[in-house]
Amino acid sequence: MKVPFGTITISDLSKRLIEEILSTRRVSSGKYVRMLEEKFAGLVGAAEAVAVSSGTDALVLALATLHDFGASRGDEVIVPALSFVATGNAVLHAGFTPVFVDIRRDTLNIDPARIEEAITEKTRAIMPVHLMGKPADMDAISAIAARHGLTVIEDAAEAHGALYNGKPAGSLADLGAFSLYVAHIITSGEGGMVTAKREEYGDILRSLRSHGRTCSCKRCSLNTASGYCAKRFHGNGGEDVRFVFDRIGYSCKMNELEAAIGLGAFELYREILDKRRCNLLHVLDRFGRFSPFLATIREEPWERIGPHAIPVVVQEEASFSRAELTHFLEAHGIETRTLFASMPTQCAGFAYLGYTPGEFPNAEYMGANGIHIGVHQDLGRKEMDYVLATIAAFLETHQK
Numbered sequence: 001m002k003v004p005f006g007t008i009t010i011s012d013l014s015k016r017l018i019e020e021i022l023s024t025r026r027v028s029s030g031k032y033v034r035m036l037e038e039k040f041a042g043l044v045g046a047a048e049a050v051a052v053s054s055g056t057d058a059l060v061l062a063l064a065t066l067h068d069f070g071a072s073r074g075d076e077v078i079v080p081a082l083s084f085v086a087t088g089n090a091v092l093h094a095g096f097t098p099v100f101v102d103i104r105r106d107t108l109n110i111d112p113a114r115i116e117e118a119i120t121e122k123t124r125a126i127m128p129v130h131l132m133g134k135p136a137d138m139d140a141i142s143a144i145a146a147r148h149g150l151t152v153i154e155d156a157a158e159a160h161g162a163l164y165n166g167k168p169a170g171s172l173a174d175l176g177a178f179s180l181y182v183a184h185i186i187t188s189g190e191g192g193m194v195t196a197k198r199e200e201y202g203d204i205l206r207s208l209r210s211h212g213r214t215c216s217c218k219r220c221s222l223n224t225a226s227g228y229c230a231k232r233f234h235g236n237g238g239e240d241v242r243f244v245f246d247r248i249g250y251s252c253k254m255n256e257l258e259a260a261i262g263l264g265a266f267e268l269y270r271e272i273l274d275k276r277r278c279n280l281l282h283v284l285d286r287f288g289r290f291s292p293f294l295a296t297i298r299e300e301p302w303e304r305i306g307p308h309a310i311p312v313v314v315q316e317e318a319s320f321s322r323a324e325l326t327h328f329l330e331a332h333g334i335e336t337r338t339l340f341a342s343m344p345t346q347c348a349g350f351a352y353l354g355y356t357p358g359e360f361p362n363a364e365y366m367g368a369n370g371i372h373i374g375v376h377q378d379l380g381r382k383e384m385d386y387v388l389a390t391i392a393a394f395l396e397t398h399q400k
């Protein structure tokens with residue numbers, strides 16, 4: 001049996017839209033991107049949603065809005081030490097310094113009890129990650145942010161469909177960032193989405209994604225049949241506002257073909273989400289039998305985990321290594337991914353920040369001992385039972 005990590009569902013709607021986009025040749029960001037943004041904002045309950053070309057860009061743009069509110073280059077943003085490396089990279093790309101805080105082993109998320117000791121006068125924001133779709137402790141994080149006047153940005157890249165106290169990930173803080181990469185629940189192939197609680201962020205985000213230019217209308221008229229914009233030449237000296245730049249920007253627009261894939265995924269969202277949740281919960285509910293040798297996460301009554309993947313962590317009690325487990329699973333057709341790494345101490349690019357191995361014991365433990373396995377919509381009960389049976393067979397032969 002094969003249990004691949006990811007999949008993509010391309011609906012008939014996507015195919016129809018793609019054909020239309022190609023035949024009209026209106027490929028760059030236009031009405032379908034806008035439609036996807038509107039649907040996404042509605043789903044999450046955000047005032048604004050702005051589509052970009054990746055989840056990483058979504059994080060960078062959300063962070064870069066801080067410059068409009070008084071942040072300086074080199075200011076600090078607090079992030080968990082454990083995440084996909086894009087979380088830390090994005091902070092640097094937006095012109096800030098990441099300050100890392102260790103995670104809790106039971107939640108895989110930033111440990112709120114350690115955040116305040118990392119706050120300095122340069123701190124501008126806290127960016128928790130809902131790793132594996134499990135919501136970070138947003139009540140505690142929001143209370144700390146309010147005490148210190150900090151912005152909160154959710155890295156919700158993996159948290160499509162996650163709920164915290166009944167509210168969707170992406171609506172729990174000032175800004176949120178989703179990845180629409182293939183392995184994620186709503187996908188556009190490659191892509192990302194920034195969600196914002198307040199409308200004022202919308203213009204800033206649209207400007208940032210297009211080089212920092214002045215013009216940032218929700219509905220740009222240039223990529224339409226008329227191609228005419230009545231507002232264009234009304235700058236101070238009659239200059240073209242498309243070539244006036246208000247801020248340092250990026251170039252990360254989504255195109256119509258990607259939006260068409262995303263809109264198709266939207267149609268199937270509930271179905272995909274339900275299938276993935278069924279898969280995830282089937283395994284989580286039965287995982288206790290592998291204790292104390294393997295651990296995973298647990299869904300708490302106040303939350304719904306966004307079904308991204310199943311984390312599996314080899315515990316100290318185990319007499320086998322992660323490499324042995326990984327080889328066994330892969331040899332039996334079950335694809336695995338590592339559970340990322342401690343960015344400051346296990347990812348070479350961050351070495352210049354001067355952290356030393358051992359400073360983030362929990363994140364480093366996950367980096368050395370964690371994996372994750374897919375729960376996507378093309379898998380079902382049969383495949384999840386196979387994953388459980390394969391792990392059980394591994395333990396029988398490898399645990400002494």
Ligand SMILES: Cc1ncc(COP(=O)(O)O)c(C=O)c1O
Binds near residue numbers: 180
């Ligand atoms: C937690 C986290 N943040 C950010 C990203 C970046 O998203 P993308 O790969 O779309 O740039 C990912 C990627 O999956 C992720 O898992």
